[in-house]
Amino acid sequence: MGTVNVMHVSADKETCAVSSVCVYRVPQVFDQDEDGAVEIIDANPPAELHDAVRSAARGCPTRSIHLR
Numbered sequence: 001m002g003t004v005n006v007m008h009v010s011a012d013k014e015t016c017a018v019s020s021v022c023v024y025r026v027p028q029v030f031d032q033d034e035d036g037a038v039e040i041i042d043a044n045p046p047a048e049l050h051d052a053v054r055s056a057a058r059g060c061p062t063r064s065i066h067l068r
């Protein structure tokens, strides 16, 4: 068995500043609802997107993206 490489992405709409940074960086994972707040479209992204998702989480101005 290889190393388990699962990422779970969540985001807090309450603190999201609707900056769209994450949506531009990783549109496969992040989208916006009708009010512009972040919406997760793939909570378990494939391994090839993990670096981009980590980068988007670091780049979120309100730290609204959570990874585990």
Ligand code: SF4
Pocket: 011, 015, 016, 017, 018, 019, 020, 021, 022, 023, 030, 037, 038, 059, 060, 061, 062, 063, 064, 065
């Ligand atoms: S980067 Fe952060 S503040 Fe900007 S849309 Fe995404 S979750 Fe919201």
